[in-house]
Amino acid sequence: MVGRNIRYYRQMKGMTQSALAQSVGIGKMAISNYEAGKRVPDYETSRQMASALGVSLSMLLAPGYDELAIVHGAFRKQSALTKGQQEFILGQTDRYLERLYEVVGVIGEAALPAAPVLHPLPADDLEAAGQKLRQILGLSAGGPVGNITDILENKGFIVCPISFSGRGFSGNSGTVCGRPYIAINTQMPAERQRFTLIHELAHLAFAFEENQNDERMVDGIAGAFLLPRADALRELGPKRNNIRNDLSRVQKEYGISMAAVVMRALQIGIISKGVFEATMKWMSALGIRTNEPSACASESSHLLEQLTSRAVAEEEIGISKAAELLEMPLSDVRRLCFGGA
Numbered sequence: 476m477v478g479r480n481i482r483y484y485r486q487m488k489g490m491t492q493s494a495l496a497q498s499v500g501i502g503k504m505a506i507s508n509y510e511a512g513k514r515v516p517d518y519e520t521s522r523q524m525a526s527a528l529g530v531s532l533s534m535l536l537a538p539g540y541d542e543l544a545i546v547h548g549a550f551r552k553q554s555a556l557t558k559g560q561q562e563f564i565l566g567q568t569d570r571y572l573e574r575l576y577e578v579v580g581v582i583g584e585a586a587l588p589a590a591p592v593l594h595p596l597p598a599d600d601l602e603a604a605g606q607k608l609r610q611i612l613g614l615s616a617g618g619p620v621g622n623i624t625d626i627l628e629n630k631g632f633i634v635c636p637i638s639f640s641g642r643g644f645s646g647n648s649g650t651v652c653g654r655p656y657i658a659i660n661t662q663m664p665a666e667r668q669r670f671t672l673i674h675e676l677a678h679l680a681f682a683f684e685e686n687q688n689d690e691r692m693v694d695g696i697a698g699a700f701l702l703p704r705a706d707a708l709r710e711l712g713p714k715r716n717n718i719r720n721d722l723s724r725v726q727k728e729y730g731i732s733m734a735a736v737v738m739r740a741l742q743i744g745i746i747s748k749g750v751f752e753a754t755m756k757w758m759s760a761l762g763i764r765t766n767e768p769s770a771c772a773s774e775s776s777h778l779l780e781q782l783t784s785r786a787v788a789e790e791e792i793g794i795s796k797a798a799e800l801l802e803m804p805l806s807d808v809r810r811l812c813f814g815g816a
Contacts, residue, residue: 477521480535482510483566484528498527534799543576545569547649548678551690555643564637564644568658571635571779572651574800578782581791586782588631590654598681598692601742605699608676617703619729623672624774627657634672634776636661648675655679664769666732673697698739701731711745718746719754727770733763780811787812 485495485506492506499506499520508514516524525535547568550561579586591611598604606616612626620626624634633656637644640662647658657675659668677696683689702710702725710725711718718740722733729736734755741751758764783800786792792800798808 477515477536478510478512479566479569480537481506481516481524481528482562483570484530484535485510486563486566488528490528495524495527499523531799534802537799543572543651544653545572545649545651548647550647556641560639560641560644564639564647564658567637567639568635568647568649568656571637572633572656574802575633575779575782576651578779578786578792578800581786582782582789586785587654588629591631593655593680595680595682598677598683598696601692601695601699602704604677604681604692604696605703608673608680608696608700609703611676611680617706620669620701622772622774623669623730624659624776627672627676628776628778631655632657632676633778634659636776638662646671646675648679661775664732664767665771665773666726666730666735666767666769668774669730669771670697670701670732670735673700694738695742698731698735698742702729702736702739704743707736707739707743707745711740713745715740715745716750717754718750719757723770730771732767734758734767784812 481495485492490498492510493503496503496506500523501520505514505516509516521535522532525532528535545568547565550556554561556564593611596607609616609620612630614620614626627634631654633651633654635656635658637646637658637660639660644660645663645667646660649656649658657672657679659671659675661668663671674693674697677693677700678689681693681696683692706729710728711721718737722736725731725736726733731739737746737751737754737758740746741748746754755764758767780801783792783797787794787797794805794808794812797812798805801808801811803811
């Protein structure tokens with residue numbers, strides 16, 4: 476576990492193995508062996524590595540939860556992520572799940588809602604699949620959806636916040652101890668995060684045939700979930716030659732990107748392919764396609780903070796342990812747990 480910690484904090488620091496080795500005064504191969512679990516660093520080397528990585532020695536040596544049964548979903552077939560980037564993302568995911576389950580191990584599994592049981596179903600119709608996801612989350616058939624992160628966590632899903640500044644990663648999903656998790660890139664705009672959360676939920680809830688374009692299907696399902704057919708027809712009308720003036724309004728009301736609204740209008744038949752292409756070109760010319768301004772409130776997972784604060788309040792863990800679990804300064808943890816006291 477120490478090796479995984481070294482790799483995790485090194486990657487979070489943005490250091491190469493060579494840079495860390497140079498900071499500590501040892502060879503790069505030693506760092507490689509530590510991270511692979513082939514060797515265990517002695518106390519002094521561990522102390523120097525912790526200092527170089529900007530973490531406490533106890534954080535670097537934390538045992539973690541190796542017994543956690545974590546199953547990661549595969550990265551998408553067309554993913555441009557390098558192997559190193561994939562390892563970085565999975566490392567963040569593992570570390571978050573380990574910290575979360577360490578708290579759960581202290582205060583009990585009952586602190587989490589019952590784990591949802593998903594039996595992947597065929598998905599042939601976008602509209603029906605979108606409605607099925609609303610049923611899974613206990614939502615009405617129509618209308619805007621509120622904070623999706625909170626809704627998922629209240630239904631027993633785990634949302635893992637991942638900070639990734641590179642291109643090519645929106646989200647991923649899998650299971651931990653049989654409970655579904657969704658990892659989300661928190662550096663994306665709020666609308667894209669919401670869309671990705673439902674995109675990943677669709678991957679968990681549906682099975683796709685080999686001849687199906689599953690990525691296109693799940694994108695369509697996510698759109699149908701966020702903006703159901705009946706809502707789109709009511710908001711935009713049955714037939715339109717121009718919907719540009721309605722895009723920002725629908726974006727704000729439903730928490731869905733303007734590009735996704737245009738795609739939904741095409742799928743439902745509200746606009747023709749020609750109008751769709753003209754609208755997309757107009758958006759590209761304005762820079763909206765690549766840098767669409769966000770119009771809805773950002774969402775964040777607070778589950779780990781809530782459970783850690785509860786563990787502190789119940790005197791199951793101390794404030795220093797809470798700081799390690801939350802990877803926050805002591806002063807911030809005190810404010811979180813005691814309101815600045």
